[in-house]
Amino acid sequence: xxxxxxxxxxxxxxxxxxxxxxxxxxxxxxxxxxxxxxxxxxxxxxxxxxxxxxxxxxxxxxxxxxxxxxxxxxxxxxxxxxxxxxxxxxxxxxxxxxxxxxxxxxxxxxxxxxxxxxxxxxxxxxxxxxxxxxxxxxxxxxxxxxxxxxxxxxxxxxxxxxxxxxxxxxxxxxxxxxxxxxxxxxxxxxxxxxxxxxxxxxxxxxxxxxxxxxxxxxxxxxxxxxxxxxxxxxxxxxxxxxxxxxxxxxxxxxxxxxxxxxxxxxxxxxxxxxxxxxxxxxxxxxxxxxxxxx
Numbered sequence: 059x060x061x062x063x064x065x066x067x068x069x070x071x072x073x074x075x076x077x078x079x080x081x082x083x084x085x086x087x088x089x090x091x092x093x094x095x096x097x098x099x100x101x102x103x104x105x106x107x108x109x110x111x112x113x114x115x116x117x118x119x120x121x122x123x124x125x126x127x128x129x130x131x132x133x134x135x136x137x138x139x140x141x142x143x144x145x146x147x148x149x150x151x152x153x154x155x156x157x158x159x160x161x162x163x164x165x166x167x168x169x170x171x172x173x174x175x176x177x178x179x180x181x182x183x184x185x186x187x188x189x190x191x192x193x194x195x196x197x198x199x200x201x202x203x204x205x206x207x208x209x210x211x212x213x214x215x216x217x218x219x220x221x222x223x224x225x226x227x228x229x230x231x232x233x234x235x236x237x238x239x240x241x242x243x244x245x246x247x248x249x250x251x252x253x254x255x256x257x258x259x260x261x262x263x264x265x266x267x268x269x270x271x272x273x274x275x276x277x278x279x280x281x282x283x284x285x286x287x288x289x290x291x292x293x294x295x296x297x298x299x300x301x302x303x304x305x306x307x308x309x310x311x312x313x314x315x316x317x318x319x320x321x322x323x324x325x326x327x328x329x330x331x332x333x334x335x336x337x338x339x340x341x342x343x344x345x346x347x348x349x350x351x352x
Contacts, residue, residue: 069249070277074285076245077332080238081289081324087231088323089297091224092316098220102185109197110173110205113147119202120144120174126200127176132193134179141179147172173204235327243335250274250339257343267344271337278336279329286328290321 109127111120127133127142134141150172184193194206250257260270294317 069245069252070281073242073245073249073281073332074288076238076242077282077285077328078288078292080235080242080331081286081328082293083234083238083289084231084327085290085293085320085324086296087227087234088320089293089316091227091231092320094220094223094227096316102182103179105180105185105209107178107180107190107193107197108207109176109178109200109203110207111176112202112204113173115174115202123200123202124176127178132181132184132189134181143177143179145175145177147174150175239331239335242331243339246278246332246335247339247342250336250343254343257340261344270344271340274336274340275333278332282329282332283325285332286325287321289328290324293320293324 111123115123124142124144128140147170151170154172180190180193184190190208194208197203197206257270261267
């Protein structure tokens with residue numbers, strides 16, 4: 059009797075750990091995918107366009123240039139204000155002196171070789187290689203513009219690499235989830251197989267298929283909840299250990315909104331896999347003839 063009671067318990071524990079491994083894989087790759095995306099968005103937010111102006115422009119002409127730039131749709135807006143930063147050449151010279159501790163007059167023999175600068179924050183929909191090139195060409199035609207700079211080569215390689223990494227992670231999620239799901243299905247089939255005589259006996263006594271399925275599906279749902287929650291906690295523990303070495307990456311993985319989505323994903327996917335596998339395994343034994351049970 060002790061053995062018969064322990065067997066289902068040990069089987070359920072095995073199923074819980076199997077489902078938690080599935081949830082762990084999903085959580086890890088989801089965290090990595092979201093982390094890379096957040097990192098990419100953070101890098102993209104720092105991609106700005108630098109507009110250097112001619113020294114011959116007066117203060118009023120610089121103000122007019124600012125107003126003209128503020129009317130452009132590709133300049134990012136925060137509320138009703140365009141995200142344009144003006145940096146005077148005097149400020150640039152002061153910052154250069156503080157950072158390098160060298161006097162540019164001694165190096166270059168000029169009074170101030172730097173240029174007045176407008177730093178434009180670009181809207182996300184315009185952050186592509188072609189869009190930056192078009193914007194740069196348009197700005198170069200502005201009166202008083204000396205030079206336009208932006209991270210051209212970096213922008214080209216970075217955006218394509220982020221996209222490729224995202225697709226690779228998605229493929230890994232699908233493949234590993236499929237492998238773990240197959241393993242999980244085998245465990246569930248073995249669990250249902252051990253109860254095949256009971257299932258067929260209940261059926262012969264007049265129990266409906268829905269009545270027979272109910273306790274198994276409820277048990278599968280409970281196992282999915284426990285396994286999904288366990289996988290979520292383990293994955294968070296792994297990432298918590300990881301960010302102890304790199305605290306600056308915590309914003310990539312422990313965003314509250316992402317954590318809520320991650321928990322739902324882990325629990326729902328685990329419950330879905332568990333219930334679906336149990337349902338199809340049950341159907342097999344509900345349809346089989348009692349003479350073919352052995």
